[in-house]
Amino acid sequence: LCFRYQLDLCKRALEENIIVYLGTGCGKTHIAVLLIYELGHLIRKPRRDVCIFLAPTVPLVLQQATVIANSTNFRVQSYYGDGKTPRDHENWETEMAESEVLVMTPQILLHSLQHCFIKMDSIALLIFDECHHAQVHKRHPYAQIMKEFYNNDMVKPPRIFGMTASPVMGKGGSNKLNYTKCINSLEELLHAKVCSVDNAELESVLAFPDMEVHTYVPLSQSNLTVTYNKELDRSKLESERILRESLYDFKDSQKKLKSLGRLHGNLVFCLQELGSFGALQAAKAFLLSFDGDVLDRKESDMNDNSTRFKHHYLNKAISVLSSNILDG
Structure with a gap:
C-alpha cells in the first residue's frame, strides 16, 4: 500500500534525478523501495548492474537493508566496515555478481570507487539517505563520491535518488538566503532537483500531532x-x-x-x-x-x-x- 504522493514522486524519479524532501515519518524509504522495484529490470540477475543504497550510519544501513529485504524479493546485502566487507577486486566481483541491492556506508563506496573495486557505470540506481550531507563545500563521502566519480558526460550514469527531512545542514535553516544556498548546493552536487509535497496533501493522509508549547518560569530557590x-x-x-x-x-x-x-x-x-x-x-x-x-x-x-x-x-x-x- 502507498499514498498518491508517494506514487507521484516515484514516477518523477523514474524520469529524472530527484531529491525527495519530506518530513520524518512521511514514507521516504517506501518511495525508494517503489523506485527499486520499478527499476528492477535493470538489476535482476544475471544482469551485472546493481542498486547501491547509501546510509551515513551503521544503524541506518542495517535498518534500511532490513526494510528493503522485507519489502521486496531482491538479493540484499549490507556493508559497513565490520571486517566482512570485501577488500579486493575478486571479492567485490563476487558480491556484485550475487547481489542486486547493496546497502552500505558512503565511505565503503568511496573506497571501492577509488580502488576500482566498483565502477560508477555498473550502478543502475544510486540512493542517498539523509542526502543533506552532500554539500559542495564539504568533504563528506557523499560529496566526494559525486565530485570525483559522477558527471553528466558518462555513457551510462546511474539514476540518482536522494532523501532528506531537512535540506539545510547545521544552523541557519530559518535564514532564507542560507536555505536557498543549501538547496542549490545540494541540487548542483547530486545533479538532481528537490521535490516535495504540499502540506495540505500530507495532512489529508497522515496524522500529525497537535503542537503545544508550554513555557515554565525558573523555580524559586528554597x-x-x-x-x-x-x-x-x-x-x-x-x-x-x-x-x-x-x-x-x-x-x-x-x-x-x-x-x-x-x-x-x-x-x-x-x-x-x-x-x-x-x-x-x-x-x-x-x-x-x-x-x-x-x-x-x-x-x-x-x-x-x-x-x-x-x-x-x-x-x-x-x-x-x-x-x-x-x-x-
Whole structure:
C-alpha cells in the first residue's frame, strides 16, 4: 500500500534525478523501495548492474537493508566496515555478481570507487539517505563520491535518488538566503532537483500531532538552597585566603583563583539545577578526580601547599551539602 504522493514522486524519479524532501515519518524509504522495484529490470540477475543504497550510519544501513529485504524479493546485502566487507577486486566481483541491492556506508563506496573495486557505470540506481550531507563545500563521502566519480558526460550514469527531512545542514535553516544556498548546493552536487509535497496533501493522509508549547518560569530557590549557596560562598573565600597565603607568584595565583572560581560555579549550578543531593555527588566526583591527579604527581609536588585550596573547598562543600541529608 502507498499514498498518491508517494506514487507521484516515484514516477518523477523514474524520469529524472530527484531529491525527495519530506518530513520524518512521511514514507521516504517506501518511495525508494517503489523506485527499486520499478527499476528492477535493470538489476535482476544475471544482469551485472546493481542498486547501491547509501546510509551515513551503521544503524541506518542495517535498518534500511532490513526494510528493503522485507519489502521486496531482491538479493540484499549490507556493508559497513565490520571486517566482512570485501577488500579486493575478486571479492567485490563476487558480491556484485550475487547481489542486486547493496546497502552500505558512503565511505565503503568511496573506497571501492577509488580502488576500482566498483565502477560508477555498473550502478543502475544510486540512493542517498539523509542526502543533506552532500554539500559542495564539504568533504563528506557523499560529496566526494559525486565530485570525483559522477558527471553528466558518462555513457551510462546511474539514476540518482536522494532523501532528506531537512535540506539545510547545521544552523541557519530559518535564514532564507542560507536555505536557498543549501538547496542549490545540494541540487548542483547530486545533479538532481528537490521535490516535495504540499502540506495540505500530507495532512489529508497522515496524522500529525497537535503542537503545544508550554513555557515554565525558573523555580524559586528554597531557603535551604539559599543557605547552601551562602555556605559555599564562604568556603570559596576561605579557600582563596589559603591560596593567597601559599603562593607568591601573582600570575600563578590568578590562574588558580580562576580554576577555583570555575569549580565553585559548577557546584552552584548543580545545586540550583539538581538540588543538594546532586551537588553533593558532583563535589565527591570532583574530589575523587582531583585526588587522582595528585597521585599522578611527583612527590615534591604533593608537598606543595598550593594544592590545599581545592581540597579545602571540596571537603567543606561536601560537609555543608551532606549535613541536611545526614540529618534527614
